[in-house]
Amino acid sequence: MPELPEVETIKRGLQEKIVGRKIEDVVYDAPKMLLPNPKTLLASVVGTKIIKVDRKAKLILIYLSNGNILVIHLKLTGRLIFRSKKVLADEWQHVIFKFEGDEELRFCDLRKFGFVRLVIDKRELGVILSEFGPEPLTSEFTEEKLGEILRRSSKPVKLVLIDQAKIAGVGNIYANEALFWAGIQPEEKGSRLSGNQVNRLYEALNKVLKEGIRYKGATESDRAYRDVEGNPGKFQEHFAVYGREGEKCVRCGTEIKRIKLGGRGTFFCPRCQTTS
Numbered sequence: 001m002p003e004l005p006e007v008e009t010i011k012r013g014l015q016e017k018i019v020g021r022k023i024e025d026v027v028y029d030a031p032k033m034l035l036p037n038p039k040t041l042l043a044s045v046v047g048t049k050i051i052k053v054d055r056k057a058k059l060i061l062i063y064l065s066n067g068n069i070l071v072i073h074l075k076l077t078g079r080l081i082f083r084s085k086k087v088l089a090d091e092w093q094h095v096i097f098k099f100e101g102d103e104e105l106r107f108c109d110l111r112k113f114g115f116v117r118l119v120i121d122k123r124e125l126g127v128i129l130s131e132f133g134p135e136p137l138t139s140e141f142t143e144e145k146l147g148e149i150l151r152r153s154s155k156p157v158k159l160v161l162i163d164q165a166k167i168a169g170v171g172n173i174y175a176n177e178a179l180f181w182a183g184i185q186p187e188e189k190g191s192r193l194s195g196n197q198v199n200r201l202y203e204a205l206n207k208v209l210k211e212g213i214r215y216k217g218a219t220e221s222d223r224a225y226r227d228v229e230g231n232p233g234k235f236q237e238h239f240a241v242y243g244r245e246g247e248k249c250v251r252c253g254t255e256i257k258r259i260k261l262g263g264r265g266t267f268f269c270p271r272c273q274t275t276s
Contacts, residue, residue, distance in 0.1 A: 004169030005212025011055040013228030021099040030094035035117040057168035069119040077224040078114030132168035143202040150190035158186035178205040241267040
């Protein structure tokens with residue numbers, strides 16, 4: 001699933017490509033991807049202009065000239081690809097926003113779990129966004145706030161990091177990477193972390209998220225994630241532990257191990273990441 005750096009990369013690409021454009025039509029072949037339903041969404045979207053693109057957690061927010069907002073969730077395999085209308089269809093494309101002129105935005109999704117949701121006002125949007133915790137790389141996410149979140153949970157720290165109600169936007173990849181650079185064992189309970197460990201984790205989380213954005217996200221072996229021009233990310237070339245089971249640790253040479261936490265693959269170095 002695309003995480004904060006991947007969705008931020010897509011948001012930045014969309015800001016450059018679609019702001020100011022008028023939507024002349026929306027075509028689709030997967031009705032379930034348009035919420036609350038295709039008829040209502042199309043009636044509120046066609047003929048409007050895009051005035052802003054934003055992001056919260058793993059959501060793309062597209063603000064329209066009539067005051068409505070489109071909330072897009074890419075889920076596991078979603079892509080937003082900006083193309084010339086003359087370019088042959090992309091694989092998995094199911095929803096297409098056609099703009100005046102030669103371009104269109106294609107929502108492609110192998111599993112069709114992703115969706116575009118029409119939101120009619122900012123109050124409704126506020127209800128949706130209230131489900132998320134504070135977001136890293138913003139002023140609301142301080143070292144003190146992270147410590148407070150961790151102290152309140154007896155769950156493994158890895159599971160706290162990927163709980164969207166506690167911290168917005170962090171997923172499996174960046175939680176694994178942050179815990180490695182912080183030197184913290186993923187199974188350690190959040191409430192047991194020392195002040196020094198919280199400090200290291202805060203710095204490591206900011207580091208890996210910024211690096212993820214710098215390299216325009218990570219494209220895993222399923223090749224699902226792409227930026228708005230259809231290009232893969234490059235952060236996977238810089239993974240320290242994620243997906244590297246059996247390989248040597250980049251720090252100490254110890255073999256990287258893999259366990260499951262909360263049903264998700266969890267990678268760590270048994271020497272560099274300790275419980276103390």
